[in-house]
Amino acid sequence: MTGDDILLQARLWWWQRTSAMALAFCVLVHLGVIIYAVHAGLSAASLLGRTRGNVVFGAFYTLFVLACAIHAPIGLMNVAREWLGWRPRPVGWLAAAFALAIVVLGLRAVYGVVVA
Amino acid sequence: MQSLLTARIWRGGSDGAFVTYEVPRQDSQTVLDVVTWVQRALDPTLAYRYACRVGMCGSCAMTVNGRARWTCRTHVERVAPHGILDIAPLANLPVIKDLTTDMADFFDKWTKAEGRFQGAATRRQDFARVAPDSRQRRAVDAAIECIGCGVCYASCDVVNWRPDFLGPAALNRAWTLVNDVRDIALRQRLRAVAGDAGCHSCHTQGSCTERCPKNLAPTSAIAGLKRVTAQAAMRRKL
Numbered sequence: 585m586t587g588d589d590i591l592l593q594a595r596l597w598w599w600q601r602t603s604a605m606a607l608a609f610c611v612l613v614h615l616g617v618i619i620y621a622v623h624a625g626l627s628a629a630s631l632l633g634r635t636r637g638n639v640v641f642g643a644f645y646t647l648f649v650l651a652c653a654i655h656a657p658i659g660l661m662n663v664a665r666e667w668l669g670w671r672p673r674p675v676g677w678l679a680a681a682f683a684l685a686i687v688v689l690g691l692r693a694v695y696g697v698v699v700a
Numbered sequence: 701m702q703s704l705l706t707a708r709i710w711r712g713g714s715d716g717a718f719v720t721y722e723v724p725r726q727d728s729q730t731v732l733d734v735v736t737w738v739q740r741a742l743d744p745t746l747a748y749r750y751a752c753r754v755g756m757c758g759s760c761a762m763t764v765n766g767r768a769r770w771t772c773r774t775h776v777e778r779v780a781p782h783g784i785l786d787i788a789p790l791a792n793l794p795v796i797k798d799l800t801t802d803m804a805d806f807f808d809k810w811t812k813a814e815g816r817f818q819g820a821a822t823r824r825q826d827f828a829r830v831a832p833d834s835r836q837r838r839a840v841d842a843a844i845e846c847i848g849c850g851v852c853y854a855s856c857d858v859v860n861w862r863p864d865f866l867g868p869a870a871l872n873r874a875w876t877l878v879n880d881v882r883d884i885a886l887r888q889r890l891r892a893v894a895g896d897a898g899c900h901s902c903h904t905q906g907s908c909t910e911r912c913p914k915n916l917a918p919t920s921a922i923a924g925l926k927r928v929t930a931q932a933a934m935r936r937k938l
């Protein structure tokens with residue numbers, strides 16, 4: 585294995601660990617938000633009324649999306665390398681495409697409830 | 701009348717088979733006692749290893765009823781309450797004959813993981829002073845008592861499916877040196893233990909820690925290596 589690969593793996597591990605910590609926090613808050621929303625019996629209109637223009641809400645879910653976009657593709661990469669025996673390069677492309685998809689879909693949703 | 705124990709012992713190389721022996725039961729009998737009795741009383745060609753018989757040398761490990769164990773300190777009554785004992789060579793290592801495996805790969809990986817201490821001091825210098833309660837010394841203490849038995853290595857699924865994986869024992873050894881403040885080969889060692897063949901392949905499922913007869917925790921040693929290599933990589937020091 586080349587030196588670059590070692591460096592990359594060690595860094596990817598750091599990013600995955602760090603994003604996991606962010607996710608642990610985000611998932612808890614997210615569950616809280618869901619429970620709150622359900623208990624309050626809110627309708628779609630009143631939900632949007634609370635999320636529109638809410639900077640904190642927008643910032644929180646942007647962080648959530650970014651943490652997912654970092655965490656999930658790295659895990660997928662490891663699975664593809666280990667179980668499917670894919671080479672690092674195609675695996676890298678696959679992970680990048682997956683990360684992009686999460687970012688686009690996720691941020692679009694955030695945009696939809698906060699801005700649009 | 702003395703009761704008997706049915707011992708099915710692996711005979712031959714990797715294409716061998718179990719052969720059944722009847723062995724008299726005894727109080728406080730260990731699995732190693734059973735194997736020794738078979739060799740002395742029934743078949744002197746049975747090949748196996750042991751040296752200390754007290755859990756220090758690490759040479760007597762075998763697969764006992766499907767699990768890797770040190771046989772000199774494994775009591776028959778604890779692992780074979782129904783009087784049936786399957787004894788095979790350790791897994792994940794080539795079988796030489798009967799219960800002996802070729803452990804060259806296992807120990808070569810200690811070398812590959814930079815498992816050798818490299819100091820800078822000469823014999824003319826005073827002893828290094830390491831505070832017993834320092835964080836690093838405590839990490840060394842927790843991992844240093846390895847006897848090199850190979851039980852962890854034989855229990856690791858990752859070793860099974862990727863033969864170049866350094867394995868729990870070699871990585872555990874590297875971790876003791878990473879925490880040895882006298883050692884000067886840190887960077888080189890971190891490079892040796894990072895990546896696909898090293899700590900990053902470990903799945904953290906802990907079979908090694910579960911089975912280690914010395915109650916060591918190679919899983920946490922490996923987690924420590926992941927942490928330290930990541931910190932080094934983020935500081936461009938890997």
Ligand code: SF4
Nearest residue numbers: 856902903905906908
């Ligand atoms: S924790 Fe890691 S080293 Fe230990 S048995 Fe599992 S994969 Fe192997």
Ligand code: SF4
Nearest residue numbers: 846847849850852912
């Ligand atoms: S870590 Fe435990 S199981 Fe592994 S070789 Fe050392 S003593 Fe044996």
Ligand code: FES
Nearest residue numbers: 753757758760772
């Ligand atoms: S014979 Fe030495 S550890 Fe078992």
